[in-house]
Amino acid sequence: MRSTPHINPTAPIAPTILLPGDPLRAKFIAENYLEDVQQFNAVRNMLGFTGTYQGTPVSVMGSGMGIPSISLYAYELIHEFGCTRLVRVGTCGAMQPDMHLYDVVVAQAACSNSAFLDQYQLPGSYAPIGSYRLIENVVRRAREADVPVHVGNVLSSDTFYNANPTFNEAWQRMGVLAVEMETAGLYATAAHAGVEALGIFTVSDSLVTGEATDAQARQTSFTTMMELALPLATL
Secondary structure, eight states: OOOOSSOOOSSOOOSEEEEOSSHHHHHHHHHHHOEEEEEEEOGGGOOEEEEEETTEEEEEEOOOSSHHHHHHHHHHHHHTTOOOEEEEEEEEEEOSTTOOTTOEEEEEEEEEOOSGGGGGOOSSOOOOBOOHHHHHHHHHHHHHTTOOEEEEEEEEOSOSSOSOTTHHHHHHHTTOOEEESSHHHHHHHHHHHTOEEEEEEEEEEETTTOOBOOHHHHHHTOHHHHHHHGGGGGO
């Protein structure tokens, strides 16, 4: 079985993989939602697991923080291990007043202040978007289950602590729903490889009201987005 400097699999990796930033969230998903689980990766403690969901193989692995980290893992998962459907399940900060803690956000597209897209040498500005097929499926099931869901643009920011105090306000005025740190890189990496990708998030804090959840909740209690993401493996 082949390996890379960052993934040394000791078990198969499924075509569909969920990518939470926190490797402990990957462990939580594997232990609570998958059957016949095998751990396939522990390099740098970036835990990865493969099991089955409703009889279909699915993997889950931590992706770390920021566009460089998730893009590195996504590239290797696609090009070295044959993943064709990559689903980020993460947290985000709400940027609009009608959004509340624990609401679900589906990233139709991702803005960014990262230079990551420069590598493609495109003659203009590229707009990274998610797979419409996956978006449509998740949104339909969320609405059937009466889950509060918001679909639209997110911001993948390279800066968690920004020196510019008006940074978020400018994006809010453009209708951006939420801020996180990875999706633009995932979407671009997937698009360049011709595979599917989607970002699904739980609102962990609000930049409007100042409300926030704690670290334990972010690791183990954002289960709705996990339950919306897992059936994508069966498409």
